[in-house]
Amino acid sequence: MDPIYFLETIVKILVVLLVFSALAGFTTYFERKVLAFMQRRLGPVHVGPAGLLQVLCDGIKLFTKEDFVPQNANKPIFMIAPVITAATAFIAMSAIPFLPEFTIGNHTVTPIISDVNVGLLFVLGVMATGLYGPLLAGMASGNKWALLGGARTAIQLLSYEIVTGLSILAPLMLIGSLSLIDINNYQTGGLTDWLIWTQPVAFILFLIAGFAETNRTPFDLLEHEAEIIAGYATEYSGMRWGMFFIGEYANLFTISFLAAIIFLGGFNDLWFIPGGIAIILKVMLLIFFFLWTRASWPHVRPDQLMWLCWKVLMPIAVINIIVTGVVIML
Amino acid sequence: MGTHIEEKEITQTVESDGYITVHDGKYPDTGWKEFKQVMSRTLKTELFGGLKITFNNMIDALFKNQMHTIRYPIEKLPISPRYRAVHKILGLLESGNNRCIGCGLCEKICIANCIRMDTKIDENSRKEVSEYTINLGRCIFCGYCAEVCPELAIVHGGRYENASEQRAHFVLKDDLLTPLDFLKDQKEYPGFGAPSDDADDKIQKTPLAY
Numbered sequence: 001m002d003p004i005y006f007l008e009t010i011v012k013i014l015v016v017l018l019v020f021s022a023l024a025g026f027t028t029y030f031e032r033k034v035l036a037f038m039q040r041r042l043g044p045v046h047v048g049p050a051g052l053l054q055v056l057c058d059g060i061k062l063f064t065k066e067d068f069v070p071q072n073a074n075k076p077i078f079m080i081a082p083v084i085t086a087a088t089a090f091i092a093m094s095a096i097p098f099l100p101e102f103t104i105g106n107h108t109v110t111p112i113i114s115d116v117n118v119g120l121l122f123v124l125g126v127m128a129t130g131l132y133g134p135l136l137a138g139m140a141s142g143n144k145w146a147l148l149g150g151a152r153t154a155i156q157l158l159s160y161e162i163v164t165g166l167s168i169l170a171p172l173m174l175i176g177s178l179s180l181i182d183i184n185n186y187q188t189g190g191l192t193d194w195l196i197w198t199q200p201v202a203f204i205l206f207l208i209a210g211f212a213e214t215n216r217t218p219f220d221l222l223e224h225e226a227e228i229i230a231g232y233a234t235e236y237s238g239m240r241w242g243m244f245f246i247g248e249y250a251n252l253f254t255i256s257f258l259a260a261i262i263f264l265g266g267f268n269d270l271w272f273i274p275g276g277i278a279i280i281l282k283v284m285l286l287i288f289f290f291l292w293t294r295a296s297w298p299h300v301r302p303d304q305l306m307w308l309c310w311k312v313l314m315p316i317a318v319i320n321i322i323v324t325g326v327v328i329m330l
Numbered sequence: 331m332g333t334h335i336e337e338k339e340i341t342q343t344v345e346s347d348g349y350i351t352v353h354d355g356k357y358p359d360t361g362w363k364e365f366k367q368v369m370s371r372t373l374k375t376e377l378f379g380g381l382k383i384t385f386n387n388m389i390d391a392l393f394k395n396q397m398h399t400i401r402y403p404i405e406k407l408p409i410s411p412r413y414r415a416v417h418k419i420l421g422l423l424e425s426g427n428n429r430c431i432g433c434g435l436c437e438k439i440c441i442a443n444c445i446r447m448d449t450k451i452d453e454n455s456r457k458e459v460s461e462y463t464i465n466l467g468r469c470i471f472c473g474y475c476a477e478v479c480p481e482l483a484i485v486h487g488g489r490y491e492n493a494s495e496q497r498a499h500f501v502l503k504d505d506l507l508t509p510l511d512f513l514k515d516q517k518e519y520p521g522f523g524a525p526s527d528d529a530d531d532k533i534q535k536t537p538l539a540y
Binding site: 034037038039040041042045292293295296297312 | 368377380381383384385387388390391392396397398399401
């Protein structure tokens with residue numbers, strides 16, 4: 001194998017790992033601030049300028065906390081479960097093109113770890129595998145709240161996964177490729193070429209399913225503190241709990257990048273904005289939307305989620321696919 | 331928003347087993363009505379109404395100076411002038427004398443038994459208060475002392491930050507009641523919560539490592 005290619009891939013992997021681990025921490029800060037402002041509070045202010053170093057303090061706290069394994073837990077599974085969540089969240093990122101190509105010296109860098117030709121399928125598949133983390137954690141904890149959280153994970157997985165798949169099927173029919181780079185290149189013609197205009201229904205369905213996939217607020221049944229304490233994470237402490245958190249926020253970024261690439265024109269140049277900055281802006285906007293809804297919307301019950309996904313969203317997705325197919329044929 | 335909530339026709343029937351069944355006439359009873367309810371709720375865009383509220387809250391908080399948070403030790407809310415916190419002994423404005431005539435009523439009425447006073451006859455043959463302490467560790471802030479005082483000498487002030495690590499601080503005789511000049515000939519009164527004889531040795535600086 002070409003040593004330069006090998007080295008480049010290693011560097012890319014390290015950069016993605018470090019950047020998104022840091023971003024996951026920073027998003028917790030951003031989330032606390034946005035939620036606070038929306039409730040007319042200040043949020044973290046005491047550590048560092050505008051509370052920025054609060055992230056660092058939280059990290060130190062998590063690292064120095066006791067790593068506690070309950071007596072009746074299934075120890076190996078209990079200990080490996082958070083790793084599954086964090087690892088799959090980062091593995092899913094390996095097929096995502098984060099930025100447009102750029103050159104260092106005379107070497108062209110493609111900011112994607114591996115451009116597999118089934119990229120989207122790979123990302124969604126690995127993200128879905130990540131749900132094993134909460135599921136196994138909930139079942140191995142030896143705690144009834146955690147067990148309920150694990151059961152809800154299964155419910156959630158069964159509900160949203162079909163909507164995710166069917167909702168992006170329609171845009172994929174238009175594009176004809178599963179590679180995220182091809183999907184991005186399909187929308188090169190500026191604002192009017194964005195797939196959100198031709199596939200608005202798919203975009204909305206994908207966002208709803210994305211909320212469920214990342215356990216964000218309208219659908220965060222897994223750790224709904226008012227009902228099941230912390231759900232699958234009840235028995236976790238320290239960095240194991242932190243890994244669930246990092247995984248969750250990494251998934252948040254993955255879904256935001258996917259939505260930005262599939263529906264919002266990806267990293268193509270937008271007017272005067274270069275593509276690299278454009279996609280970062282889009283992702284930030286989507287992340288803000290995720291936080292915004294957390295401040296605004298109530299939770300749903302598990303049965304409501306199943307009802308919504310199976311009886312409402314899935315038929316709409318199927319109709320969307322049929323309409324798209326008919327339009328393509330005509 | 332809010333105007334479209336319809337009056338519900340609620341009727342009740344008593345079942346044979348004594349339970350009361352409440353009938354809410356507006357629940358959809360057919361599949362079609364249920365479908366219509368779902369559709370109307372979906373298309374009312376109430377979710378976006380919620381988003382708008384939180385967004386406006388954020389704008390108000392950030393740019394219109396409507397943040398609710400009071401950063402307590404730095405900022406303080408104004409308290410009512412009638413707030414009854416740590417006592418004050420007032421002086422006479424005209425002569426600068428202590429308003430207290432040393433009648434001892436407050437000492438007598440104090441149900442927590444936390445007020446002690448010493449009096450003497452001064453050079454003008456007036457009764458003078460030489461010592462006056464309130465053990466704030468025992469005081470329950472009932473306000474009887476202020477109520478019974480015939481001269482309105484002892485009152486409750488607005489100073490409410492009297493938490494401390496050490497019991498000796500709760501007496502607060504030095505910085506509240508007795509003038510500083512008389513600190514050196516002050517006599518301590520024994521009792522629960524009062525500083526012990528060796529309090530000066532035991533007193534320590536507030537530890538910084540918290």
